[in-house]
Amino acid sequence: MKEIKVAPIRNGTVIDHITAGQSLNVLKILGVNESTIDSTISVLIKVPSKKGAGWKDVVKVEDRELDPRMVDKIALIAPDATIVIIRDFIVAEKYKVKLDDIVSGLVKCSNPHCITNKGEPVEPEFRVIDRSSSKLRCMYCDRILTNISDNLI
Amino acid sequence: MDFYDRDIVSIKDFTREEIEELLDLSEKMVPYAMGERTWKPLSGKILGNLFFEPSTRTRLSFESAAHRLGADVIDVSEMSMTSISKGETLADTIRMVDAYCDAIVLRHPYEGAARLAAKFSINPVINAGDGAGSHPTQTLLDLFTMRSNKGSIDGLNIVLVGDLKYGRTVHSLSDALTVFGAKLTLVAPEQLQMPDDIVRNLKDKGCPVKQTDDLEAVISDADVLYVTRIQKERFPDPTEYDKVAGMYRIDNSMLREAQKDMIVMHPLPRIDEIAPEVDSTEHAKYFEQAFNGIPVRMALLKAILGGEEQ
Numbered sequence: 001m002k003e004i005k006v007a008p009i010r011n012g013t014v015i016d017h018i019t020a021g022q023s024l025n026v027l028k029i030l031g032v033n034e035s036t037i038d039s040t041i042s043v044l045i046k047v048p049s050k051k052g053a054g055w056k057d058v059v060k061v062e063d064r065e066l067d068p069r070m071v072d073k074i075a076l077i078a079p080d081a082t083i084v085i086i087r088d089f090i091v092a093e094k095y096k097v098k099l100d101d102i103v104s105g106l107v108k109c110s111n112p113h114c115i116t117n118k119g120e121p122v123e124p125e126f127r128v129i130d131r132s133s134s135k136l137r138c139m140y141c142d143r144i145l146t147n148i149s150d151n152l153i
Numbered sequence: 154m155d156f157y158d159r160d161i162v163s164i165k166d167f168t169r170e171e172i173e174e175l176l177d178l179s180e181k182m183v184p185y186a187m188g189e190r191t192w193k194p195l196s197g198k199i200l201g202n203l204f205f206e207p208s209t210r211t212r213l214s215f216e217s218a219a220h221r222l223g224a225d226v227i228d229v230s231e232m233s234m235t236s237i238s239k240g241e242t243l244a245d246t247i248r249m250v251d252a253y254c255d256a257i258v259l260r261h262p263y264e265g266a267a268r269l270a271a272k273f274s275i276n277p278v279i280n281a282g283d284g285a286g287s288h289p290t291q292t293l294l295d296l297f298t299m300r301s302n303k304g305s306i307d308g309l310n311i312v313l314v315g316d317l318k319y320g321r322t323v324h325s326l327s328d329a330l331t332v333f334g335a336k337l338t339l340v341a342p343e344q345l346q347m348p349d350d351i352v353r354n355l356k357d358k359g360c361p362v363k364q365t366d367d368l369e370a371v372i373s374d375a376d377v378l379y380v381t382r383i384q385k386e387r388f389p390d391p392t393e394y395d396k397v398a399g400m401y402r403i404d405n406s407m408l409r410e411a412q413k414d415m416i417v418m419h420p421l422p423r424i425d426e427i428a429p430e431v432d433s434t435e436h437a438k439y440f441e442q443a444f445n446g447i448p449v450r451m452a453l454l455k456a457i458l459g460g461e462e463q
Contacts, residue, residue: 109265113263113284113285114265115268116265116269118263120244120269121244122269122272141283142163142265142286144350
């Protein structure tokens, strides 16, 4: 069987070790759609992870570096992801995404009765109570946030 | 401990020592709450009562508590007469009321409203119930009622019965009881049992928790039977309500199985969960519990608003 390989990129960003199944949500965070796409994006879904026994997704975006807000959002849905910035085929920067103790203005509360969903002039804020599983508690209504990817702002 | 100028948003914001100090102060307030003695340390202070949802006990008891301590109360009795009906945000309403008084008491239909109010108010905010969220002053008066009847809360077997899914009082209360080392038995039909994440949280904190739908099987071991109303308005399908309504009805024949000094509590209003015949027994403490709202809220107001000491 012929192995299909994704070619190395000259300039751009590789988002590696994405939680398996979350790559399409990463594309959503990157704002990829028919009117914004202007370079090659490669997506690998459920490939073996060398790090451990499990699986991962990988997204390669050519000619683009991510802004910090996007990286923070990726940390919410893929807490083990690494960001690799490539410049002229060389790894210029590599770092693991990191969730701050407080997540502010990135995701809305999944509780429809939470005051932050009622047009008040506040950003939704969450306290991270479990980093490995991105478990967040709303600092207003005290509920645990469910379904983060559907509630990203 | 210094409570001056502090917001009272959730019982979880308080340590056991702080809660005990507030309960001690509540105890000292009882003769003043009953009108046997007079003390007006909050004379000249103004309390702003903002009730966006109907309330009888909480609203009246806050008013009474403020008056007993000499404070004046301003309130809005008809929300449709205010700019809220014109679409004003809660944040703006709070900033406005904040300028008119020294502390705000807020009841609101949305969860987290009191936390938001506390963020926008310079003066302290007291949460008088936010949707299905917290009701910390109810929790304090419940703890006060248990402590004053049983001496201590440590090790008590508390049976919570009724609507444990939607009832905000039982959510706040169960959390606080864990801090006090009580054992919990949660009695409800499956569809109204305590939400899983709350039960997990209680167990994580080391609280022994038992869940059942059979009240008669557990009543003999109870030190406190805390009954709540099954709220019809919470059921999208009335036939679902009919299935569980009247499932638990405390009457004298059921109480024959109970320990002699077991107390029955209820945040009120009751519908038919407790038969009127129970009212005249030694077990019934729900009206005492309702009265305790006064000394507990007096203690809170005095603690956060300061005023002269005795």
